[in-house]
Amino acid sequence: MIEAADAEPGHNGRVALVTGAARGIGLGIAAWLICEGWQVVLTDIDRKRGSRAAKTLGDHAWFILMDVADEAQVRAAVSEVLGQFGRLDALVCNAGVSDPHNPALESLPLSTWNRTLAVNLTGPMLLAKHCAPYLRAHGGAIVNLASTRAHQSEPDTEAYVASKGGLVALTHALAISLGPEIRVNAVSPGWIDARDPSQRRAEPLSADEHAQHPTGRVGTVEDVAAMVAWLLSCQAGFVTGQEFVVDGGMTRKMIYR
Template sequence: MSLTFAPVELRVALVTGAARGIGLGIAAWLVAEGWRVVVADIEQERGAKVAAALGERALFVALDVADESQVESAVAQVIGQFGRLDALVNNAGLATAQGQPLESLALAEWRKVLGVNLDGPMLMAKHCAPYLREQQGAIVNIASTRARQSEPHSEAYAASKGGLLALTHALAISLGPEVRVNALCPGWIDARDAHVREAEPLSATDHEQHPVGRVGTVEDVAACVAWLLSGNAGFISGEAITLDGGMTRKMIYRE
C-alpha cells in the first residue's frame, strides 16, 4: 500500500500532557516544523498560556485522559476546529519520584496511575482512530525505560509503561495499514522548567555516567517523535525505541 502525506502546514497533531516537560517540548517542536498542534492537558491555566505562547498554530484543549467523556469531547473539539487529525502523541502520565513500598501501595493509587498511563492512551486511540485512518496518520506513545527495568517501589509506574508497550504493538496490528503506532522509551530526560534547570543544574556525574556524555533533553525526545510522525518513518510500526543515551546498555557493577 502506497501512503501519501499532506503538506506539513495542513497537518494536525494532538499532544496530551503538553502543558509542561516532554509534552511541551514535543508541542513546541512540531509547531516549529509547521504543524498545527492541539495542546491537551488537565492543567487548564498553564495549558492555555502555553498554547498562547506557541502562537496561532496552537490550540489548548482541557483534558483528563482517564475520563472517557472528556476524551470524546476533546476529540470532537479538535475535529470541529480543524476538520482533521493526522497524529496523536500520548504523553500524559503520572509518576512519583519515590513510589510506595508494595506492602503499603493502595489499590486506589495503583488504579490512578494505570488510569492515566494506560487507560488514557487506549481511550485516546479509540476515539482518534477513525480520524487518523482518514489521514493515514500515526500514533506515538511515550513509554519509559522503566517498562523494561525498575528501581524499588515502582510497581504501578512500571506496570503501566510495560502495558503501554504491549498496547503499542496491539494497536499497530489493529490500526494498520492506515495508521502506524510506535512507542518511545525515554531514560533520564531533564524535563524541568528552564528556571529550575538554571537554579539547580545537574552535576558533572549526572552527565558523565551516560555513554553519550550527557543527560537527555526534551528536544531529544521531540526530534524523535517528529521523525516517527513523518513519512521518513513510514516503514516503522509496532516498535518501541529506547532513547536513553545508552544507559540501559551499560553494565554496572558495585566496586
C-alpha cells in the first residue's frame, strides 16, 4: 500500500471517482492517482474507514458515502462531485462484494445472488449512466475492476463469477455505446495481496504461494493501480473495450493434478 508520505500530489486539474476506495485495491488506486496529480473522490459504504483514508491521503482526496447498488445514492454522489469540483474526468468502478464464495447452489439464497449482482454488475452500470454526460465533456475514461474468475472457477462461486463475467461484457458494450468520447476498459486482477500493511507484515505469504506464479510472486495493489492509471492516461488513447488481466500469468499456466 502507498503510504501517506508518498501521496503528495501536484494537482493536474483532473478529477477521478474511485468506488470501494476505503481499503485494498480501491485505496491503492486512489493513492496512485493522487501521486500522479489527480483530485480523487473516494466512495465506500464504510464511512469511518473511508473518511480516515481520505484524511490520510491529504488535500487531494475527498470522501463520499455511497452504496453503488442504490441509484438514488449514485445520483446524489455524482451531483456532489460536480458541485464540489465542477468536472469529472475518470470513473474507476472497484466496489464489489469481495468474497467469491457462496453457499452450495442447492442452498444459494436468491438474496445473496441478487446482492452480489447488484453491487458488482448493476453498480458499474448505474455509475456509467450517471457519470457519462460529465465524462463525455472532458474526453474521460472508465475502468471496471473485474476478476480472473470471469474465466475460471472454483466450486460454489456462481454469483461472484457471473457478476464479473457480466462486467467484462458490460465493459465492451459501454465502450461501443459511449465512444469515441469516452473510453471504457476492464482490469481483471488475479491473486492480489490487498491486506493492510500491518497484516502483511504479521502474516507474510509463504514462498510456495509466491513461487507458483510465473512471475515468482503474488500481486500487489500497486500492480493493479499502475495498470488502471495507464488506462486513464492519454497514453492509452487508442485502447477501449478491452480486458487487461493482471495475475502474474496464472491464467496462462497449465495445471494438472
